[in-house]
Amino acid sequence: MKQISAPWVSDPATQAVCEALTKGGAQALFVGGCVRNALLGAPVSDIDIATDAYPERVIELAEKAGLKAIPTGLEHGTITIVCDHTPHEVTTFRRDVETDGRRAVVAFADTVEEDAARRDFTMNAIYARPDGTVLDPLSGLPDLQARRVRFIGTAENRIREDYLRSLRYFRFHAWYGDADAGFDADALAAIASNLDGLTTLSRERVGAELIKLLGAPDPAPSVAAMRSAGVLSHLLPGADDRALAPLIAIEQAAGAAPDPVRRLAVIATPEDAATLRLSRAQLQRMTRMREEAQASTSIEELGYRYGDDGGLHETLLRCAFFEHPWSEDLRQALHHGAAARFPISAADLIPDFTGPALGKKLAELEARWIASDFTLTRAELLTS
Incomplete structure (x- = not known):
């Protein structure tokens, strides 16, 4: 039987939270991103635990064990249990009662199978017991191992439950999918036939999802698939992703870390980006980078005005826009300007x-x- 052995699983704080639940007769199952990433050997930032105990019972068991319980999402069945300053989101098994494409009315469920069935992708419906033993009620493990992003059940139904899942599909493919294997044809067809649903989403949710997608090591194949499915132009009418793949290659040549705002600048106009409800700082950075990259300002002046790091953004974008290969001479020019003092x-x-x-x-x-x-x-x- 498959088992995960990541350090966070055996962490005393995490085990204490699980023990507080199981000693009271409740189930405690790790689920979602922490299990998925542990199986992939990727970093884990948040620990989510699913349980058959109802929220009031979760609070009772946590307090009985001397742990702090915070009702962060009581109406959705989520209690945050803090142990040794580490938060653990504990959520009661749920099932969808009603959906409208934006939000769901949920009811508590009794089985892990019901809880798994309401999730988006098979790779996100893998669970693990406190000892790391993997539970795979919907056979998501083979999909994860093949890096295949597949909707649970029918893609059409999953998307109509929450239209944001169309964007999440591309985001998860960018982070966890096998680009060489291509994209699921049924998923793309369902996404393309439900484009109008994207207009019902808040622009904040859309913007946040795009930023997460563009932070992936290489989001270019996913963004290209978004364009082919009609999603990109539906969200950002002025978008053009032709320079994104060259930008990523140039970033890699320069040893530059992924920057989602820089990547957005190579795709979207400032007018389009302004509709995404980004933070003021993000929008200002994106607009400045795009305008400077397309201006005639010298590389040396970019270094002088924005420093080595700041000027690098505009320089990478300029290389991508004008099909100029990366050269260490460009870095030296930036440094020369950054060191100058008027x-x-x-x-x-x-x-x-x-x-x-x-x-x-x-x-x-x-x-x-x-x-x-x-x-x-x-x-x-x-x-x-």
Whole structure:
């Protein structure tokens, strides 16, 4: 029988939470991302536990064991149990009673099979006992091992229950799917026939899902599949993903870590991105990177204005947009600009210049200094 042996499974805090439930006669089963990632050897950030105990009973058992229980999602059956400062989300087995494509009305269930049947993909419906023994009620393990993202039951039904699952399909394929094996034809057909459902989703949910997708090591195949299915243009009418695959290749050549906002900048216009309800900081970064990448600003000036790291974003994007290969000369140019220090301050120009004229003169001298490859001295600038 398959068993997971990741460090988090045997962690005393996690075992204490499981023991609090099982000592009271309840089931405690790890489920979802923690099991999936452990089986793949990927990092685990959150620990989710499914149980047949109802929320009030979960709270009772946790408190009896001296653990802190927080009703973070009581109406959905979720209690967060904190042990040794580590949160564990404990959720009662559930089944869907009613769905409208955006949210579900759920009822508590008694069996793990019912709980598994309401999930999205087979790879997310794998459970494990506290000792790591794997339970696979819907045969998701073979799909996970083959890195095959497959909807539970009928793709059409799963999508109509929650239209966000169309985006989640591409996101999970980007992170866990086998790009060489391609995409499930039934899934793509169901997604393409339910595009109108995407308009019912909040733009915050759409934006968050896209950012998660674009943070994958190589999301280009998934984004291309989104385009082919009509999803990309439905969400972002001005989107163009032709430069995404080149950008990822350039990132890899430069040793740059994935940055979802940078990748969004190579796909979407600022107008489209603004509809995604991103944070103000994300939207400003994305807009600046895209505009600077398509401007005539020198690489050295990018380094001067944004530093080594900041200027790297625009440089990578520029390479992708204009089909320019990565070169370490570009990194050196960035560093050269980042190390430069403008030798003139406002105090050097006062009282001859004040107000708007002072700002204009400073900008004029700075432009001349940059054009000289940062070589003009303070004296040369002031006497010119």
